Amino acid sequence: MKLTTFAETLHDLNVAREQGLSEIILGHKNISRFGKLSSEEFFTLSNRARELNLRVIGEWDILMTENTFNLSYPVVTSLLSGIDVLRVQDPGAFEWAITNTQKPLQFIAENGNHNLPALQGWIDHAQGRMDRIVLSIELSRDVIAEYIQKLTVPCELLGLGRILLFYTPRALISPLAPEKLKVNEEISVLGSSEESPHKGFPILENRHGTFMFHIKEFCLLEYARDLAALGLGFFRIDLRFGMQNFQSEVMTLSSHFEATAFDDFKAKYPQDFMRGFYLVNKTDVLFPKLKNHRLQKRDGDFVGEVLDAEKGSHLAIMIKNPKGLKATDKLRILHPKGEEFDIMIHSLKNLSLEEVTEIPVDQMAIIPFVNGVWVKSQVFYL
Amino acid sequence: MNKASFVPEILAPAGSLDKLKVAVLYGANAVYVGGQKFGLRTAADNFTPEELIQGVAFAHERGTQVYVVLNSFLHDKDLAELPEFVRFLADIKVDAVIVSDLGVVKTVREHSSIPVHISTQASTLNLSAARLWKKMGATRIVVGRELSVKEAGNIRREADIEIEMFVHGSMCMAFSGHCVISNFTQGRDSNRGGCAHSCRFEYSLDMGLDTEEKKTAYFMSSKDLEGLRVLPEFISSGIDSLKIEGRMKSHLYAATMSKVYSEALSYYASHGNFLSDDFLRWEIELSKVSHRDYTEASLVNPAGADSIFNERENAEGGWHMAGTVIEASPKAGIVVEVRNAFNQGDQLEILTFKGANISLSANEIMDIGMKPVLRTRPSTLIRLPYKPGVEAFQLVRAQSGVR
Secondary structure, eight states, X not given: OEEEEBOSSHHHHHHHHHTTOSEEEEEBXXXXXXXXXXXXXXXXXXXXXXXXXXXEEEEEOOOOOHHHHHHHHHHXXXXXXXXXXXXXXXXXXXXXXXXXXXXXEEEEOOSSOOSHHHHHHHHHHTTTOEEEEEOXXXXXXXXXXXXXXHSSSOEEEEEEEXXXXXXXXXXXXXXXXXXXXXXXXXEEEEEEOTTSSOOOEEEEEETTEEEEEEEXXXXXXXXXXXXXXXXXXXXXXXXXXXXXXXXXXXXXXXXXXXXXXXXXXXXXXXXXXXXXXXXXXXXXXXHHHHSOXXXXXXXXXXXXXXXXXXXXXXXXXXXXXXXXXETTOEEEEEOTXXXXXXXXXXOOBOTTOOXXXXXXTTSEEEEEOOTTOOTTOXXXXX | OOOOSOOOEEXXXXXXXXXXXXXXXXXXXXXXXXXXXXXXXXXXOOOOHHHHHHHHHHHHHTTOEEXXXXXXXXXXHHHTTHHHHHHHHHHTTOSEEEEOOHHHHXXXXXXXXXXXXXXXXXXXXXXXXXXXXXXXXXXXEEOOTTSOHHHHHXXXXXXXXXXXXXXXXXXXXXXXXXXXXXXXXXXXXXXXXXXXXXXXXXXXXXXXXXXXXXXXXXXXXXXXXXXXXXHHHHHHTTOOEEEEOOTTSOHHHHHHHHHHHHHHHHHHHHHSSOOOTXXXXXXXXXXHSOOSOEEOTTSSSOOOGGGBOOSOOOOOOSXXXXXXXXXXXXXXXXXXEESSOOBTTOEEEEEOSSSSOXXXXXXXXXXXXXOBOSBOOTTOEEEEOOOTTOOTTOEEEEETTOO
């Protein structure tokens, strides 16, 4: 397993070389979400990286409307000579890069892409030019293990870095603090809500929009050895956002994990850590509770629902089954609390209170009141 | 009078079989629905298989198309259950599926020939991305809400693929499919139907070291999209389908949106313009439904600061739904299933399927057993005196706060 990371300065390149890295990711400010480099700075770092035998990965990870896309691809074109591998996230950037460049490609599949056919689909679409695929941090260990085995290109996973929760192209902070944007190219604030158990979400506004991050950083350093054993190709360290001075220490922990050193590191690091869903992803277990269980059984022998009940007088049932309701039908009525009532229909009327032999679908049937049955009870053929 | 040669489809939300019928009867050209799995509205009623059969039949009998959402980002274990459902959808002849995940696209194409529409969840924002999805087998792109109509029109021409755009409804502030706040803060996968709407929360923003700099704002909450005045641009740009957001919203919402937008486009189809005396009425109708402040968002220019809804969520609109007409005949009267209580003497409006609505005073209210009622109760049936023009499935509304 190799390490990969971002470089924003010549110092970052030197640290990468010292730590034995074989590559570096560069972000140009116009095409990378958090990139800070001008074109001149990009080429300065790219040239130096190549002198240090570091492969240069150019990151083009912004999402682009058509107008933004038309401004972005010329920037990419102008940088190509300084890029060994192009890393993209917008499917449009991916398609453009396949068609308009000869570069090896890395696809950031961190958003969604939680199944093998999707991931292999992206790889196949690159027609042999996919250099690497970047996996989602929402995947659990077992799934990652399977993907590493089955996908036909190396996989990359975030090892340490911020968790991006939210990305919009809209400027959300500067309207509240217009004076700040004039001074800086980006605005950083912390957001807290009484409706969330978490306090102090880092929020960043820059030229590409507004980004919100988790209060904790994603950290799999203690699983680095495990991931290496699984065959993970690349372990990404993202220390942008003011954590660059931890670079050497993190690289060392990634390559040679040692529990005591990790504890020391955690004590010093300004942010708490979380491992996300690495052990298990149960983000769908709450879904059954979101459902209205009363509404679950509406197929097969379902007749309809009681919409009106008058004690001693009548029940009004909205017929929902295309078979309709006949005066000879036997019914089971299920009270919302679960109690069941089996009945024979002695009288069947329509809404004009006329005795009829049948009520068709989408019309109301009036039958005599049944003790214990109330509105919202469900009716079934017996 | 110049008849228009091209008019976009109005695509309405149908969170349940009843809402599907409402949307169809109020003029939608197509509806989108969810099954019990694979969609993004887990808490919606959604459709059982039998209801899907009934819904497709009901819609097709009236010339309305039915699209089924399969737009979750599915994990492998979810995907394993998909082929059987896809074959079922093919058997009942749904008109398209709406998909955001490449694995789902491949599965649908492997097991059926149902047309595939790429969901807005995929955030398709540019021509190059549209071309990619077309190569993957998509026949339509529901483009991201960050796109202008002009940009979308360009994609439509250059990629030669159908384009669908949102014309009305609530909006994600984030790029769709790129928000995982619920996943990491509440343990609910927002891209599999568990969105907790954290973007609608009020946040205290610490602007710097000075604690006095804290500001409180609903800074991540978007105003609602309203594109009635942009219809000419949609048409001139050749946008194929105009989508109304809101499978979780009320019957009244489904009815009002379907009616207003289909009436406006019908007028355009007949006249070749929107210079209708009814235009103001359509705008008033849209304002009567519960909504956040409206914005045109990015339909014309990129959404700016004025697209942020910096207010507490407020469910009150000008009008609310009083009930649904179950039956209307001279013998039975107007039988209404009451959803929200109203009193004898209240002013009501019946939302007709087309044209001007019917006003009536609830002066005589009777229960089903023909006993007088002074104040109705939710989840009961009542009778009002018959009025011509009132039909089953029409909705009854009352002015909020006037009780």
